[in-house]
Amino acid sequence: MKPDDPLLKILACPLDKGPLHLLPARAGQQEALYNPRLHRRYPVVDGIPQLLPSSGEQVPDDEHEVLVKRMAP
Template sequence: MKSDDPLLKILACPIDKGPLTLLASEDALYNPRLKRRYPIVDGIPQLLPTSGEPDSE
């Protein structure tokens, strides 16, 4: 997934329904409000509430 992909404008966090940020270096989507990462596997965002990983920072 690239940062200019139109899909990024419609993807939302499955928990708070807010926008997500692409972390291209980690191939993941990030929710800064909840500090959770959602992996992108084979180009498909894994947006299940249980697939989100807490940010370690």
């Protein structure tokens, strides 16, 4: 996915229905969508967001701070 992909404007977290933020792939980390309100990360596999509640993973507070910095444009 690209940061300007129009799909990002309509994708929502399956739990709180709020917006998600794209986390670009980095060394050792795959591309993901992140919900900072619930501290949940959803993987993007081969360009396809995995947005089932069971696909998301809870992110610890210390990692949340790092991810919030990555979200900034």
